[in-house]
Amino acid sequence: MTSIFPPALIFIAGALLIPLLKGRIRTVYLLTLPMIAFWVLLSVPEGSYTMFGFLDNELLLRFDKLSMVFGYIFVIITFIGIIYTLHLEECKEQTAAYIYAGSALGVIFAGDLVSLFIFWEMLTLSALFIIWHRQTKASQGAGLRYLLVHLFGGVCLLVGIIMYYFHTGTIEFGYIGLDGLASYLILLGFAVNAAIPPLHAWLTDAYPEASVTGAVFLSAFTTKTAIYVLARAFPGAEILIVLGAIMVMLPIFYVVMENDLRRVLAYSLVNQLGFMVVGIGIGVPLAINGVAAHAFAHILYKSLLFMSIGAVLYRLGTCKATELGGLYRTMPLTMICCVIGALSISAFPLFSGFVAKSLIESAVGYKGLFIVWIVFIFASAAVFKGIKVPYFAFFAKDSGKRPQEAPLNMLIAMGLAAFLCIFIGVFPGLLYSILPYAVAYEPYTVDHVVGHLLLLLSGAAAFIILLIKGYYPREQRSVNLDVDWFYRKGVPALISWISVPLARLNSWAGQTTLETVPKHLVWFGKNPMAALGIIKANVMLVLPGADAKAEIKKRMESEKSVFPRDGYKDWSISSAVSLVLVFFIAYLVIFYF
Secondary structure, eight states, rough: OOOOHHHHHHHHHTTTTGOOHHHHHHHOOOHHHHHHHHHHHSSSSSSEEEEEETEEEEEEEOHHHHHHHHHHHHHHHHHHHHHHTOOOOHHHHHHHHHHHHHHHHHTBBBBBBHHHHHHHHHHHHHHHHHHHHOOOHHHHHHHHHHHHHHHHHHHHHHHHHHHHHHHSSOOOOOOOSSSSSHHHHHHHHHHHHHOOTSSSSSHHHGGGGGOOHHHHHHSSHHHHHHHHHHHOOOOOOOOHHHHHOOOOOOHHHHHHOOOBBHHHHHHHHHHHHHHHHHHHHHHHHHHHHHHHHHHHHHHHHHHHHHHHHHHHHHHOOBBBBBGGGOOTTTTTTHHHHHHHHHHHHHHTTTTTTHHHHHHHHHHHHHHTTTHHHHHHHHHHHHHHHHHHHHHHHHHHSOOOOOOOOOHHHHHHHHHHHHHHHHHHHHHHHHHHHTSOOOOOOOOOOOHHHHHHHHHHHHHHHHHHHHHHHHHHHOOOOOOOOOHHHHHHHHHHHHHHHHHHHHHHHHHHHHHHHHHHHHHHHHHHHHOOHHHHHHHHHHHHHTTTSSSSSHHHHHHHHHHHHHOOOOOOOSSHHHHHHHHHHHHHHHHHHHHOO
16 A cells, blocks of 8 residues: 545645735635645545554555545535635634535545544534634534534544454444444444434534534535445445434424524435435445435535525625515525525426435335335425525515625635536536446436426425415524423533532532542542551541550551552552542432432
């Protein structure tokens, strides 16, 4: 195996220079980095490349068709996203965005579990800074919750990796399959980032609270890296078919109820991920091709939708459906781009969603999964999940607002994404040519096009009729509860539950005792067996009728003089930690009840 410079470091190392540059030089530099990364991807032959050794194993870079599909689209959307940010005067978010994008590249080209985990955690931390960059109270809270949820996922992944290594003796990242506790922990770690219910609420909580530009990057990377690793490690895991079907169905109801249009987009993102998760669960080549194609197309049209609504938010300071409407009059170009994104996500023929999603739908039919097929039909007919955003933002009632058109750099970015959505839809052969397996599939057959159009048009007609008759839920300010309610309410309750016995213990024992107990536990942990001997001697001295007290006292003083005494190796520091935990649980029980 030969060595090669990791493409991820082009973005990560390149990000470190961004704060040092100003003006046009910084602009040129920002746009050059994705071009260099794309050139590297085009020039690297398929294969595995060694970085360096670790634990008698090698850390590897893997370039094959599956990783390259994700690599191409990650670089493309980074370029488009950076164009979208060029109006920003300061560069903090651009720097974080490049580290975020580089971390995503690091994950998909990782050939081993160690480097994958490192980039996985970098992905979380860089995303956190993007969420916090908006600097509002809501974004700070959402970022903290995002961090806690992903720390849980990261711990599950790390424990799973360690167990997997001790079980197999290798850290190579490839097919894992569901075989034992280690694999289930790894799957759980991946599932958090894939927003698989009930682990999805971090997405709909955090993404809408990010800045106008930050949400574009967030919509592209975290969940798609999770889709990639699931496709690499767990193709054919049937549990993913069930979970994916739930993902397809669950968000539709929230899409109808939500007033915040960026939350609508966040829920529809979960819905679209469900199609991919189902494809991974099926696992046949046609389905994996569909997963890769759908991820490629989805990154484009979902980013386009976030960009168009972000432009509205940038001009008006709001993206609430109740406060918008009639914006087509002064933001026609943004409206056109938003409609293209909506047609793509709804999988209308001649748009990218149609040629990508059809592969997964065909795989479902090929495997004879009737219930999943019905779920897909219902989700496709619920076309309002795609057209709600442009309808309420640019049409519907006239809000009376007349904002300026989006800045030029935003229009260029949206135009590029919209062009690719149409180009891929009209000429799907180029996308099909880079998929992991050879494609012998024609999406534009008469029966397929006509059937899909009838389904979509019937869904659109139902949406219009519901609006006219007044049966469609009225847009109103509301807070819609999701599973995040449990940790929004549960964590403060847990803190309160712990603080009560702490306060009682403090009142009962006094601050001096609270400071003394940890010191005694540390002292005990230095040599537990010797400490037990000293404690036993103290007890014997106070017991009435104890014989040979002078001898016991002498032996105890001797023990104290040499404590903790070297040479006792049977007890580890984990024993002392365990005792601390036992003490902690004991006083919770005693002083709370």
